[in-house]
Amino acid sequence: MTGDGGLTVGDSSSTSDPVASGAPDARPSRLCAKGLSVDYVRKGKSVRAVDNVDLELRDGEFVAIVGPSGSGKSTFLMAIDGLVPLSGGTVSVNGTVTHGPAPDRAVVFQDASLLPWRTIIDNVAYGLEIAKRPKAERYRIAEELIALTGLRGFEQFYPSQLSGGMRQRVNIARALASNPEVLLLDEPFSGLDAQTRETMQGELLKVWDEQKKTAVFVTHQIDEAVYLADRVIAFSARPARIVQEWRIPFERPRPLELKQTQKHRDIEAEIWAVVRHEGEKSAKGR
């Protein structure tokens, strides 16, 4: 069940992607986690949340991470961002080992953490203001991202005047404003209703097709992972280790109707079986 390299869905597919056909990936390495481990201290005892995870993303790759609840997915993402200290291993961006958060990585969280007293455009431009970029430049960039994320006309609104889906658009625009090398998304659509969530998945792919950011996306939703990602990685029950990996063979751009196809459903079912098995192991261990 838990092969080292894991099953690779689509290896034999007709996709022209050189990665999927097994040829070496010539794209430069953007993000590299090596031997990444994280321990938390709980009631005076050390608890391992992430155990010795190796993961490399090439330029412009979109990787989704799935796994049972409490397996360590968010911890892994936070460790990449530098928000939680590593107990072991390294995180490198463009070959340079990172030490804590930096503008080369940006996170989009589940709850849109917008500043309520700032307008939408000022929220999007906030990071650029902190970075002391000239005013004209920050508004030019913010305007571009507002257009890209479908927020035109809402520049002068406040976060409380927007729906949850629109607030997440602002969050994504804000994360992209500093032009990070790597975009980290931690269940960004989990607070949205099913229909809005689906719309946002399509919108995210449009933005991603435009910008081709290297991205790590954590989610509970297998269908979301398969629809969005080039690769889906399943984490074990805590402590998180990589149990299996799937290469997703669908061409881009991907219409939302893709999710209704048998092949999409088959891949979902395969991944779901692995995640469920891991979840059961974790439930038995409690």
Ligand SMILES: Nc1ncnc2c1ncn2[C@@H]1O[C@H](COP(=O)(O)OP(=O)(O)OP(=O)(O)O)[C@@H](O)[C@H]1O
């Ligand atoms: N600050 C913390 N202190 C102690 N333990 C923590 C802390 N944050 C997370 N944990 C524990 O680490 C483990 C991994 O948590 P994490 O939130 O990373 O999992 P997850 O896979 O993202 O979960 P979910 O899918 O439910 O969001 C869990 O057992 C959690 O209780």
